[in-house]
Amino acid sequence: MQNFFSEDDLEHLSMEWLEELGYEIRHGNDISHVGVASERDHYEDIILDQRLGAALRKINPDVVGEAIQQAIHMISVEQSPSLIENNSIFHEYMTNGIEVEHYNAEGETLVDLINIFDFKVPENNDFQLIQPGQICQLIE
Incomplete structure (x- = not known):
């Protein structure tokens, strides 16, 4: 009799819990640039830009597209060579939002706060769980 969880057992149990919480479970290869439900242009793409943009527009309906694009860029690009610093910055983005500067038609500077999560209306x-798939392609 087996008295321990294997890594595979733990992964499947975690997936079941997250699915019960409303997460959509998807396989990484399905969303690859050659997958049946492609959402990435390349294997190396970690952030699903189209999906992130749609989510940010839904959560922040009064924010213009230019500001949403800037927020996506800020989320996607490392802000520091330090992993700890990057994690701290991203935590700040997740909990307090992202301040983005842009200009209106009159050339005035505007600052919008873009929330990544809607804490009031979850x-x-x-929310998605992407099962492991190919992230990069080795070229020999």
Whole structure:
């Protein structure tokens, strides 16, 4: 009789819990650039830009597209060579939002706060668990 969880057992149990919480479970290869439900242009793409943009527009309906694009860029690009610093910055983005500067038609500087999560209406969030798939392609 087996008295321990294997890594595979733990992964499947975790997936079941997250699915019960409303997460959509998807396989990484399905969303690859050659997958049946492609959402990435390349294997190396970790952030699903189209999905992130749609989620940010839903959560922040009064924010213009230019500001949403800047927020996506800020989320996608490392802000520091330090992993600890990057994690701290991203934590700040997740909990307090992202301040983005842009200009209106009159050339005035505007600052919008873009929230990554809707803490007031959790159903507005798009939670997914992506099972491991190919992230990069080795070239020999």
